[in-house]
Amino acid sequence: MAITDNPICKGLVNKHKNRLKPIIRHKLFLKWLPSICNLNLSVLATIFGTDKLAHGYIPRYESLLSGLxxxxxxxxxxxxxGYKDPHQGGESLRMWKAYFPRVNVHGLDIYDKSGMKESRIRIWQGSQIDEEILNRIVNSSSAGLDIIIDDGSHRNEHIISTFEILFPRLNKGGWYFVEDTQTSYWPEYGGKTEKHDNTESTAMGYFKNLVDGLNHEELKIPDYQPTYFDINIDSIFFWHNLIAIHKSG
Ligand SMILES: C[S@@+](CC[C@H](N)C(=O)[O-])C[C@H]1O[C@@H](n2cnc3c(N)ncnc32)[C@H](O)[C@@H]1O
Incomplete structure (x- = not known):
């Protein structure tokens, strides 16, 4: 795995990869090294220890977000x-902060994670289905949100409610990701163990239904009124346990 795409740093960093990892984690290096050396997302995922790498999501994220x-x-x-443990978690927040040198990252959790706060990382406590806190997060930045990742409760009804609240508030041209959609097949998360058609009230059923909206202009349904999602979704990607929705720009 190439640690960096920058030809000037490539030889140096590849040669000293293992020795560099603990150094890169140091605050001083994190300020400039990832962006100057263009450290790729896989390397940052390894450095920060996010499980997004083991899940296979990192190449997907990089393919869609590297241009930003x-x-x-x-x-x-x-x-x-980290769930109830106030000292555990934050791996992905720190990875995003290192990958995007000009990002402000907001993290929301049902448990108190205030200890994870640092520059460019803001921590919120509340439920992903609480419209009031979701609106407060969006309103906290005059520039709105460009990327939203749902890696929260993974309950099917929560995934759908959160999407319906937040997608309309996502900036034009923004990305919305839903991780761990395997829970669509887990009854204890409100899922269903068989194949899903697009009428199921599971995350997979819900997002499959939105695919028809991409072609809403072709529907031969008399007096069909396009929904907000028909009009504002530009593309939808499905991978193993990961969905990405791109908002029209
Ligand atoms: C899989 S972990 C997140 C991992 C993290 N995104 C990462 O990649 O490093 C799921 C987290 O969602 C939180 N959570 C569970 N239910 C939630 C809810 N209703 N609203 C917000 N967060 C929730 C849990 O406390 C837990 O910390």
Whole structure:
């Protein structure tokens, strides 16, 4: 795995990869090294220890988000990690902060994760289905949100409610990700063990239904009124346990 795409840093960093990892984690290096050396997301995922790597999500994220790397961005990740333990979690928040040098990262968790706060990382406590806190997070930045990741409760009804609240508030051209959609097949999370058609009230059923909306102009349904999602979704990607929805720009 190449640690960096920058040819000047490539030889040096690859040669000293293992020795560099603990150094890179140091605050001073994190300020400039990832962006100057263009450390790729897989390397940052390893350094920060996020399980997004083991899940196979990192190449997906990188393929869609690398073009935004040097932009000024605001993002929200729902689910900070570590559950009840106030000292555990935050791996992905720190990875995003290192990957996007100009991002402000918001993290939301049902448990108190205030200890994870640092520059460019803001911590919120509340439920992902609480419309009031979701609106407060969006309103906290005058620039709105460009990227939203739902890695929270993974309950099917929560995934759908959160999407319906937040997608309309996502900036135009923004990305919305839903992780761990295997719970669509887990009854204890409100899922169903068989194949899903697009009428199921599971995350997979719900997002499959939105796919028809991409072609809403072709529907031969008399007096069909396009929904907000028909009009504002530009593309939807499905991978193993990960969905990405792109908002029209
Ligand atoms: C899988 S972990 C998140 C991992 C983290 N996103 C990462 O990649 O490092 C899920 C987190 O979601 C939180 N959570 C569970 N239910 C929630 C809810 N209703 N609203 C917000 N967060 C919730 C849990 O406390 C837990 O910390």
């Amino acid at each position: 790397r040097n932009r000024k961005l605001n993002m929200l990740e729902i689910g900070i990690g």
